[in-house]
Amino acid sequence: MTFETTFPDGFLWGAATASYQIEGAVAEDGRSPSIWDTYCAEPGKVLGGESGEVACDHYHRVPEDVALMKELGLEAYRFSVAWPRVIPTGTGAINQAGIDFYSRLVDTLLDNGIRPFVTLYHWDLPQVLGDKGGWLNRDIKDWFAEYTGAVVGALGDRVKNWTTLNEPWCSSLLSYSLGHHAPGHTDPVEGLVSAHHLMLAHGTAVPVIRENCADAEVSITLNPTQVYGPDNPTDADLDAVRRADNVLNGIFFGPLFHGAYPQSLLDDTAHLTDHAYIQDGDLAVINAPLDNLGVNNYFPTRVRHSEGAVHPLPGGDNVEETEPHPPLTDMGWEISPQGHHDILVRSSQESGLPIYITENGSAWPDVIETGPKGEAVHDPDRTAYLHGHLDAAKQAIDDGADIRGYFAWSLMDNFEWAFGYSKRFGIIHVDYDTQKRTIKDSGREYARIIAAHQA
Ligand code: IFM
Numbered sequence: 001m002t003f004e005t006t007f008p009d010g011f012l013w014g015a016a017t018a019s020y021q022i023e024g025a026v027a028e029d030g031r032s033p034s035i036w037d038t039y040c041a042e043p044g045k046v047l048g049g050e051s052g053e054v055a056c057d058h059y060h061r062v063p064e065d066v067a068l069m070k071e072l073g074l075e076a077y078r079f080s081v082a083w084p085r086v087i088p089t090g091t092g093a094i095n096q097a098g099i100d101f102y103s104r105l106v107d108t109l110l111d112n113g114i115r116p117f118v119t120l121y122h123w124d125l126p127q128v129l130g131d132k133g134g135w136l137n138r139d140i141k142d143w144f145a146e147y148t149g150a151v152v153g154a155l156g157d158r159v160k161n162w163t164t165l166n167e168p169w170c171s172s173l174l175s176y177s178l179g180h181h182a183p184g185h186t187d188p189v190e191g192l193v194s195a196h197h198l199m200l201a202h203g204t205a206v207p208v209i210r211e212n213c214a215d216a217e218v219s220i221t222l223n224p225t226q227v228y229g230p231d232n233p234t235d236a237d238l239d240a241v242r243r244a245d246n247v248l249n250g251i252f253f254g255p256l257f258h259g260a261y262p263q264s265l266l267d268d269t270a271h272l273t274d275h276a277y278i279q280d281g282d283l284a285v286i287n288a289p290l291d292n293l294g295v296n297n298y299f300p301t302r303v304r305h306s307e308g309a310v311h312p313l314p315g316g317d318n319v320e321e322t323e324p325h326p327p328l329t330d331m332g333w334e335i336s337p338q339g340h341h342d343i344l345v346r347s348s349q350e351s352g353l354p355i356y357i358t359e360n361g362s363a364w365p366d367v368i369e370t371g372p373k374g375e376a377v378h379d380p381d382r383t384a385y386l387h388g389h390l391d392a393a394k395q396a397i398d399d400g401a402d403i404r405g406y407f408a409w410s411l412m413d414n415f416e417w418a419f420g421y422s423k424r425f426g427i428i429h430v431d432y433d434t435q436k437r438t439i440k441d442s443g444r445e446y447a448r449i450i451a452a453h454q455a
Pocket of ligand 1: 018021167296359409416417425
């Protein structure tokens with residue numbers, strides 16, 4: 001498999017993880033439980049009853065893990081901070097031990113020439129705040145701003161790249177309307193309300209980041225998805241595409257970049273809510289200027305019109321999701337470099353901002369093999385996915401999208417939320433019994449591509 005595509009000078013090559021998915025040490029050094037610790041303990045919520053209790057034990061293995069990043073030639077590492085480590089009571093006293101962990105991580109990265117990209121919230125909300133309603137409670141904008149000040153105040157002298165939220169679609173609609181993530185609610189209106197409060201918290205935190213870090217590059221990471229209808233769509237199919245696009249993409253693109261929700265989203269959900277959660281002045285807060293946009297994308301979405309279909313997402317009346325087109329990854333996700341290209345171009349046009357692809361990758365049922373040169377994971381499917389999506393990203397650049405970098409998801413196999421440890425996304429294999437790390441063939445190929453750009 002040869003890959004010759006070249007990216008512009010300065011294009012940044014990285015890999016990403018998230019706190020709850022890799023750290024483990026959930027009860028160490030003062031960390032309090034998060035909503036994910038609670039959710040994992042509920043029978044039937046996570047495959048095999050697994051949790052992030054130990055995960056990749058990254059909390060105790062920072063030097064080893066950063067050494068692997070260095071071996072791969074990574075130029076940047078995207079990780080998230082666990083709010084329950086930093087402010088275990090949600091608001092109030094800062095836990096110095098929690099700050100110290102991230103401070104050591106940042107120093108180790110910088111010592112190795114790796115640029116830290118820090119995400120403030122990747123879903124591990126302190127349970128104490130979950131008990132107060134979590135993202136349904138409007139006060140969370142102030143709780144999040146306080147937490148942001150604590151983290152950026154401590155690390156902003158060394159970290160310049162700040163992302164407020166990871167994939168607010170998942171921490172709102174997937175969590176409060178579809179019930180697949182913590183806290184597992186299934187209420188269409190709660191999805192809308194939590195999405196609004198997430199964006200309000202984001203907008204409230206942006207100036208806090210700038211106050212605490214003069215040369216900050218401030219961002220939010222969304223997970224937009226290109227929505228396709230059937231071939232030769234009817235007008236009704238096109239309406240289904242519009243509805244799906246509103247609740248998957250427009251619900252964030254609108255407030256963040258255009259200062260307004262799509263009117264048709266408000267109209268399509270008017271029978272569910274009077275939208276009183278959107279208060280005067282909110283949209284101006286949410287529309288705070290950003291320096292770049294993070295895009296996480298893995299697959300497109302396919303829908304069609306189906307008379308009478310009741311979709312659990314708000315505004316999804318008469319919308320039916322259709323089967324993904326093969327080939328599929330181990331997640332059952334459609335492999336579509338075209339979809340990746342199209343949503344990158346769209347995200348660029350909607351935001352008018354430089355873009356980092358802050359996550360992209362694929363899960364496969366990897367097998368570790370022992371050969372003459374030691375252990376290895378031969379994962380040609382992951383490498384092919386990487387090549388196809390990098391080519392698509394380059395095509396998006398050629399088509400006008402200002403894409404500044406790519407972060408492979410994930411640096412290492414980890415806790416894949418409701419799927420537990422059953423899905424492996426890493427370019428590094430993790431043996432969960434021994435915590436041994438092994439760079440997969442795809443990781444070696446990623447390292448080769450990076451080195452070719454550095455030559
Ligand atoms: O593992 C997740 C990550 O936490 C957020 N983006 C998608 C990944 C794969 O599902």
